[in-house]
């Protein structure tokens with residue numbers, strides 16, 4: 523039984539009033555503001571896809587504790603998606619076109635990773651439905667590695683203390699819940715794989731695909747917002763190549779702690795290569811729950 527399995531995952535019906543929050547919510551840091559805000563564009567489609575995939579996987583779960591964790595995970599991710607839709611609407615209300623990126627995100631999760639592999643009847647026949655489902659559960663596990671490591675970074679960072687408190691709380695509450703449920707996707711994928719060797723090899727292959735795609739989509743979210751921002755600091759961000767953007771992330775992350783340095787993302791992902799890797803050692807559940815206990819939105823949800 524995993525450490526977080528003893529803890530029941532519950533959905534907190536948080537609400538955020540972003541009406542007074544500036545889009546440049548991290549002072550004097552347009553780069554980090556846009557890079558973090560870009561997450562609002564990607565996650566609603568991604569997290570609703572997690573829920574659809576996991577609902578399909580539920581009948582294959584034979585461990586009652588894991589099933590309970592997965593059901594808690596689905597409830598939490600559904601609310602995360604709603605919160606980021608609200609963030610997306612906030613960006614739109616501030617004059618940003620979010621629809622172009624959203625169309626790509628919707629295509630990625632609804633078509634490319636949807637029920638019919640690549641939407642091609644030939645591939646649908648070649649890949650049995652259960653295998654396609656298990657592959658997608660593996661993709662969720664790989665993405666959750668990033669949300670978990672970003673959550674652990676956020677729980678140990680003070681960088682957002684000087685940012686807009688509502689936006690900071692939205693991201694911190696979400697990331698705290700990512701730490702809270704960080705074991706679930708990994709455990710579910712292991713549970714559905716037929717052999718330990720198959721689990722190990724396939725999770726490496728899946729990470730090799732997911733890592734560059736995740737980095738690209740996060741970077742493009744930030745760039746797509748920066749391209750629409752006429753402030754002098756935003757213009758070079760919007761037109762930067764991915765490598766330059768990641769180098770900036772490294773420098774700005776080290777200087778301000780507003781974003782994790784890119785090297786942290788890389789080194790934490792290298793740990794995934796170990797056959798002994800398990801997300802239970804990649805974060806601190808008590809620390810995440812301590813943040814949730816003081817999060818203004820989570821406290822209001824409980825009240």
Ligand SMILES: [Fe+2]
Pocket residue numbers: 569598599602669696700
């Ligand atoms: Fe989430």
Ligand SMILES: [Fe+2]
Pocket residue numbers: 599666669699700703
């Ligand atoms: Fe998650």
